[in-house]
Amino acid sequence: MERQFPRRIKSYVTRAGRISAAQERALSEYGPALSVPYVAQQIDFAEVFDREAPTVVEIGFGMGETTAAIARARPDVNFLGIEVHTPGVGALMKQIVQDGLSNVRIIQHDAVEVLEHMIARSSLAGIHIFFPDPWHKARHHKRRLIQPPFIKGVVEHLAPEGYIHCATDWEEYAVQMLAVLEGEPGLSNLADGYATAVNPLVERPRTKFEARGLRLGHGVWDLVFRRRN
Ligand SMILES: C[S@@+](CC[C@H](N)C(=O)[O-])C[C@H]1O[C@@H](n2cnc3c(N)ncnc32)[C@H](O)[C@@H]1O
Numbered sequence: 065m066e067r068q069f070p071r072r073i074k075s076y077v078t079r080a081g082r083i084s085a086a087q088e089r090a091l092s093e094y095g096p097a098l099s100v101p102y103v104a105q106q107i108d109f110a111e112v113f114d115r116e117a118p119t120v121v122e123i124g125f126g127m128g129e130t131t132a133a134i135a136r137a138r139p140d141v142n143f144l145g146i147e148v149h150t151p152g153v154g155a156l157m158k159q160i161v162q163d164g165l166s167n168v169r170i171i172q173h174d175a176v177e178v179l180e181h182m183i184a185r186s187s188l189a190g191i192h193i194f195f196p197d198p199w200h201k202a203r204h205h206k207r208r209l210i211q212p213p214f215i216k217g218v219v220e221h222l223a224p225e226g227y228i229h230c231a232t233d234w235e236e237y238a239v240q241m242l243a244v245l246e247g248e249p250g251l252s253n254l255a256d257g258y259a260t261a262v263n264p265l266v267e268r269p270r271t272k273f274e275a276r277g278l279r280l281g282h283g284v285w286d287l288v289f290r291r292r293n
Contacts, residue, residue, distance in 0.1 A: 074174065075197060075209040076124075076148055087154025094157045100144075102173035104181040112169055113142040118189035118223075121146060123175040123209070124196055126272055128156025133269040134192075135160075135168045141189065143168045146175040176214065179221055188221050191228045195273040198234035210241045212248065219250035222291040227254070229266070230287045233277030238285035251289040259288040 100112055109119045119142040125131040128145060135143045145168060147153055153172045160168050171178050196209045210230060218228060228251070232238050242258065245251055259266045266286045274284060 081151045083151045090158040091154045098157050099170045107182050117142045120190040122192040127152045130269050130271045132159040135165050145170045183221050186223050193230045194271050198237045215248050224293040226291045228289050233282035245289050254288045259286045
């Protein structure tokens, strides 16, 4: 059978990363309740979140502060965060418990495989991809997440009217994102080019990685597209 997401080049490298005692504790204490183990089998959101509600997936939440802040602001929405980096998973679990959030779950696995095997077609209210690794060097560009075959797969997982919100602080990647998203016939741009803070869907707390980019003098580019029916 032809794979829906043909690329197998990973968009990340597994970093050892230092894990704090608190993150480790969060993983062992809250992991069983808050995480969904990776299995190559479709999941039922109503079962995972214990309620019927629109579900948004976030790919690569890093340390998860933004995920938690958005989940606090939108209690009526389920958020499924996908991240491979263990300290970040522990940090988000700790934050979820600290904030008493009941609308966040985590899958620690490659998001490309999670979408392909665990998420039903036409099921997502939205997808957030904030500051995906820019892979600066030309010979690494093939590792970038935002590429036509991946976006085609993403669109198939969005519900009609579902949205994708991407952001980057790397101008050259922003140009690529705009070209890829505008080149996908299943999507329509909610803005004229890059989205601005005037668009309510673009309102999001500043991410950790974004703050770092701003300190380095980078700009920020947001892109918000909706699935055409
Ligand atoms: C540059 S960081 C940005 C983190 C966060 N969104 C922020 O803005 O602070 C990108 C994150 O995406 C994660 N990532 C990259 N590719 C991934 C994939 N295929 N599946 C899951 N996570 C991925 C990396 O582990 C990393 O934590």
